[in-house]
Amino acid sequence: MKNQRRRRQVLLFPFPFQGHINPMLALASMLHSRGSPITIFHTHYNSGAIDRSSKHPSYRFIEIPDQVSNLRSSSQDHVLSLIRLLNDNCTVPFHRHLAQVLSDTDDDTVTDCRPCLVLDMHWYKMNPVAKFLGVPTLVLRTGSAASLNGFIALPALYRKGILPSRAQVAEWEMEAAVEELPPLKVKDMIAVGNDREQLLCFVALDAENVRTSAGIIINTSDTLESAELEKLRSDLSLPVFAVGPLHKFATPPEATNSSSLWPVQVRQDEDRMCMEWLDCQDPRSVLYVSFGSLASMGRSDFTEMACGLANSGRPFLWVIRQGSVKGQHLDSALPDGLFGNGTMRSGIGKIVEWAPQRDVLAHRAVGGFWTHCGWNSTLEALTEGVPMICTPFFSDQMGNTRYMADVWKVGVELRVPLERGRVEGAIRRMLTTGDGESMRARAEELQRLLANANEEGGSSCQAADDLLSFLSSI
Numbered sequence: 016m017k018n019q020r021r022r023r024q025v026l027l028f029p030f031p032f033q034g035h036i037n038p039m040l041a042l043a044s045m046l047h048s049r050g051s052p053i054t055i056f057h058t059h060y061n062s063g064a065i066d067r068s069s070k071h072p073s074y075r076f077i078e079i080p081d082q083v084s085n086l087r088s089s090s091q092d093h094v095l096s097l098i099r100l101l102n103d104n105c106t107v108p109f110h111r112h113l114a115q116v117l118s119d120t121d122d123d124t125v126t127d128c129r130p131c132l133v134l135d136m137h138w139y140k141m142n143p144v145a146k147f148l149g150v151p152t153l154v155l156r157t158g159s160a161a162s163l164n165g166f167i168a169l170p171a172l173y174r175k176g177i178l179p180s181r182a183q184v185a186e187w188e189m190e191a192a193v194e195e196l197p198p199l200k201v202k203d204m205i206a207v208g209n210d211r212e213q214l215l216c217f218v219a220l221d222a223e224n225v226r227t228s229a230g231i232i233i234n235t236s237d238t239l240e241s242a243e244l245e246k247l248r249s250d251l252s253l254p255v256f257a258v259g260p261l262h263k264f265a266t267p268p269e270a271t272n273s274s275s276l277w278p279v280q281v282r283q284d285e286d287r288m289c290m291e292w293l294d295c296q297d298p299r300s301v302l303y304v305s306f307g308s309l310a311s312m313g314r315s316d317f318t319e320m321a322c323g324l325a326n327s328g329r330p331f332l333w334v335i336r337q338g339s340v341k342g343q344h345l346d347s348a349l350p351d352g353l354f355g356n357g358t359m360r361s362g363i364g365k366i367v368e369w370a371p372q373r374d375v376l377a378h379r380a381v382g383g384f385w386t387h388c389g390w391n392s393t394l395e396a397l398t399e400g401v402p403m404i405c406t407p408f409f410s411d412q413m414g415n416t417r418y419m420a421d422v423w424k425v426g427v428e429l430r431v432p433l434e435r436g437r438v439e440g441a442i443r444r445m446l447t448t449g450d451g452e453s454m455r456a457r458a459e460e461l462q463r464l465l466a467n468a469n470e471e472g473g474s475s476c477q478a479a480d481d482l483l484s485f486l487s488s489i
């Protein structure tokens with residue numbers, strides 16, 4: 016057995032946010048289907064969410080205590096503090112567990128080399144631990160190549176006085192082009208919260224994590240971002256593997272909507288309700304509305320959104336989760352008299368706390384997606400050929416919006432503050448006009464190109480093969 020050539024064991028450590036767990040588990044699935052033994056480190060909170068051994072009998076799972084409770088209700092306002100806290104709390108236990116894995120592997124007569132590690136970019140404190148223990152580490156960037164370029168460029172742009180914070184910049188300055196990051200405008204740059212020093216510190220730590228790794232894995236495709244990937248390759252002088260969209264490489268159960276931070280019972284009930292409701296709708300008639308797992312909006316935006324949806328007269332499936340509206344409990348968030356029992360009074364809308372998003376986007380009844388432009392949502396819509404209404408809130412979402420509206424031309428930009436007339440207009444444009452049809456045609460063309468990239472001989476498939484060879488060689 017010892018002489019038999021085996022794939023190197025890959026250890027993966029997803030960051031415990033929904034939009035980070037999904038692509039890491041899809042990557043694990045892709046590597047496993049190509050012969051790599053898989054070990055997943057996961058923070059304590061994920062233990063229920065990752066649906067461990069029952070769904071992945073051949074993976075090994077190692078729980079890292081995080082001393083942070085209730086990550087599911089975390090919101091955009093606390094993201095940076097939470098990332099720092101998780102890094103601080105997990106470093107020591109991660110060191111202990113990684114050392115244990117190495118000692119197990121050294122005793123193992125079957126494997127012929129030590130494992131390597133894939134870390135989420137936000138686990139910046141784990142990379143030095145792995146280095147100390149002699150474990151080669153790659154970083155997974157779960158966002159786009161353009162957003163990684165943005166992370167790397169941000170400190171220098173700040174020094175030049177380019178500041179995306181709304182409080183500090185006049186309206187006309189926000190519309191100015193950022194020469195270093197075309198096609199972005201100042202208002203599209205990465206922004207999280209209002210504490211500029213905290214953001215700069217976070218961005219520097221993430222960029223250092225990338226620079227000190229053995230290579231970068233990105234959930235994107237040359238089909239979408241060839242110039243942005245080229246820039247990364249020349250700026251970083253590191254191997255860059257563009258292996259996306261990862262969810263389309265995944266095999267069951269990761270090929271379905273299996274990993275979630277939501278309680279299983281809520282998910283199963285909501286899944287069934289969504290799909291049954293969609294089955295009763297006309298082809299391409301429904302607007303699917305979901306703002307991911309962290310974005311939260313003000314009360315006024317939420318009211319305008321609800322009224323615009325109702326006034327549009329178009330059927331919609333709307334995900335409203337706890338935390339969707341700042342400081343407001345779900346039950347009191349909806350405008351009086353408009354809704355009841357999770358269904359709009361007029362019967363045209365369905366409201367749920369959770370939707371099986373990939374299945375929803377693939378359903379024949381869905382004609383458009385009103386999204387916050389998280390990168391996973393963006394890729395999931397493009398791989399199903401669904402055009403989008405783009406309402407970004409924070410982080411990379413503004414940049415993703417620019418690409419959808421101006422580069423790929425598959426989206427309508429609709430920024431906050433929302434106003435019911437503009438909401439109604441955007442929905443009608445998307446679902447009832449020739450303009451909407453053109454956006455759908457371009458989304459369907461990208462769907463074809465992305466599918467080709469993941470096929471044998473396509474760029475993402477080749478990148479996945481290159482990644483496997485690289486993992487065996489380091």
Ligand code: UDX
Pocket residue numbers: 032033034035037157158272305306307308309310334368369370371372373388389390391392393395409410411412
């Ligand atoms: C976060 C940031 O917001 C985003 O900007 C960054 O690109 C990734 O990290 P999130 O807000 O969760 O992500 O959005 P997104 O990246 O779109 O990921 C959400 C995931 O949850 C998607 O895979 C989506 O399919 C899934 N989801 C969300 C569901 O399956 N059902 C839901 O009801 C909501």
